[in-house]
Amino acid sequence: MYEVTCAVRELPDTVRFLLAAAVVVALAAAGGALAARGGQPRVLGEILAGLLLGPLGLATVAPAAVEWLRLPDTATAVRALADLGIALFAYLIGYELRTAGRPRSSAVLTVTAGAVVVPVLAGLAVAPVIRPVVGAAGVPGGVFAGFLALVCAVTALPVLARLLPDVELAGTTCGRLALTVAACTDALVWAGLTVLLAVAGRGSVPVPAWAVVAALFGLVVVALAVLRPVVRWVARRSAVAGAGPAVVPLIVVSVALFAAVTHGAGLHAAPGALLAGVVMPRVPAVERANQHLEATTSAVLLPLYFGSIGLAMPLGALSGGRAEVVCFALLLAVMTVAKAGGAWLGALPCGLPAADRLRLGVLLNCRGVTEVVVLTIGFERHIVGAAGFATLLLVTLAGVAVVAPVCRRLPGAVRNVSPGPHRGDQVQRTGFGR
Template structure:
């Protein structure tokens, strides 16, 4: 009875929100309102409500909330709403509304990548054990090589074919991604956060994020998509920017955070203002240099002392609004550009999707098994770790968006990669639970892992 009582307010809130949106839409349609702000707000309300309803539904089936939110964005795009009711989708998402949603989504993306960067602690990426290095390198290198080879084989099916080397490297990077924030959520749901497997997976994902984003930044610079003079100036600016962030910005932010913590009641708001201004400024700079605003946001986050109590408080404030409102707008932006019918309605599209899935999943599993086996772990442990490393989540969607805007992947390729990201993320927790049940028949496996001398917490 208590569960029903606890759920009642939530569902009353959902019904109330649906009613408000329905009444607003009815009034809009009846009066023929054409005010751009009103249309934007109604569309944003529909997006946020759909994302949270799907997120709550997927959570009831043991999935991370973000999987439902991404599916909600896809359902509002041509894959579902545009297919079943094209006039309704065009009425809801006019060109001005799409532009407004895109701008809000870009802001949410920048803040989200700042939060991701705050979780990456460069000093903690030092190798704590052979298993961490083996898992990190294996789960990154094998799918990268497989994706690069696949891109060279399929030619211009997933990309334009004008820059085959850069496009092949991008596909390899896209298939080697592991989403650190979503992985942390899944580990918490599986109660593995403090387990050696969970600690290894988090450390390897952080290592992979650092290497992968660094490689993607260099690739964008070499691709020469900038507005500030092309590839040479972009590469030169990157060579100057990285040391400036490491040796100039990072100490300055550490001193600023220490200053704010001495009087947290009065200075936390000032710290928040300075961090947001610096974040947006560096994101704007990297966008102008032709990289991408998320590169500047990630660098700013990595330079911020994320373990500091003051920064943790600010991150909690930013995370609530970002994940509740801004990220769903990013997901619907992806959904509006993704047409699953273009892939699933064509036998060649099915083959491409299956090939990408095989390389992405198989590369992670093989790389994890090879890397951890070289460090002395049993293959069964490597397999379970490989399943966890297959979680791609929001990070993969960000990488796809960056590559699509830079022209490193075409519409079909972006759609295939989005479907791959959703499927692999959704399969992570169920696949790990299945392997755990099979491992339960061998009760000595976990004990052997804990006694393995190469593991050091």
């Protein structure tokens, strides 16, 4: 193995990058297939496969096997392509935020309030206890507490959209309500994260707060006044000319520019890409373009992102000490119970059966890629340390792993018999099922 590693290190940078991409994507595909065979979301296996390249896997037990992957040039090239994948992922989430189902507004309001407020309070309460282990060195207590509160509140709309058909809840009242609450929660978490990074000065570059606000305001104006009309015009021209794929380059350019603005403003690329998805017009040409983008992003770019996370984690990030085990157990219990309990309390005034209230709390514990992206931002901005990042990743994976089995064991849900199609079903057909 050592001889093979040395031979690979002598190859040109481009060859090493292509080999690294092949290895990472193949591992992710295998992990996703194994997870699907076990009745779990594919993304669970893909994330685990990516982490196998880091201190939680091969980098510890067989360092020579992945040493060449961790070379600076190779890891940087993988991460650069992965960043594009995260921008496209955030764009597709933003697009989905307006395509979830539309249960009655009072139910959405109360359940969202419960599913956000209770986890946020739980995160704020537990933050002082775990900050010495999970927090980065020197991070202010308020910044860490605010970040952990957002982490506890996350529900991943893409994972939930794919999971509902697997547990036979697509088209049910509970399923559509969960989708809409997840969309509202995602929007609130991303908004809160943007504010936290700006106020705490934890951006990628030191930028004054007024410049961040100005950049965001200008981006919103450009999105509404320029992007939407241009996309609509191109979509109409494409429909007339029969050249639907012409919309794909326009979307990619828009996402890249919006992501560059928010990253350059000291935040992160994701909020800008998310905004591009929120304002993108809902027209057939864009729907078709998103299908092309979703296929490439889910099969290639996101696996590279998971691999880049594993490669970027320092060796020895998770020692398995008593303090880390205690933090893992505490966080898993607090995050799961707070999210499920908050959703259950919020659903009390809605008239849902007790089984559906419990099922709703379980479904909203889906975290997946959204949680991983938020955690990565916290790690890169030195809010959580390496050990804390690894611990929170394991909490996320453990939480996602129990959602489907628990839902399958609950009593059957009552299907919604309202006539006519629902926009919530659209998410099941065309959503970004991660």
